[in-house]
Amino acid sequence: MSEILREIGIISRALSYISNVEFKDIHLNKDQYLYLTRIYENPGIINDSLAELVKQDRTTVSKSIGKLEKEKLIRKEVDPTNKKIRRLYTTDKAEELYNYLKREEMYSEKAALAKLSLEEREMLLLTLKKVRKNVDDEWHFVKNGNKRIY
Secondary structure, three states: OHHHHHHHHHHHHHHHHHHHHHOHHHOOOOOHHHHHHHHHHOOOEOHHHHHHHHOOOHHHHHHHHHHHHHOOOEEEEEOOOOOOOEEEEEOHHHHHHHHHHHHHHHHHHHHHOOOOOHHHHHHHHHHHHHHHHHHHHHHHHHHOOOOOOO
């Protein structure tokens, strides 16, 4: 059964590598494009929610957010009801890039699923959602300081 997770890992790393290479010219690397698209799709999201969404630790997300802010792709705004909260928004510059990022995502998906029937695609999506839910539960368990017993 470990073959399944290995295959998922290979797919994930290959697609990440492709995106990192293709997005180098627009100064997006190390999965920053992922954060940028999620902020675009969730305007006003906060760092903690973004970290939860992409299943990364807060430190990693914070560093990438800093780089995106430096590139003038996102901006932080103080929450009107809680001054400690900084909400994240994409800039006009990022919104122009979003269409390019979305086209790349659609191309990669089309290439990855090229030889699957519609039924196989639907089954794959359903199955992967179940796997993600299982992994999400484990992620939360470990994130909250718990240790899994093997």
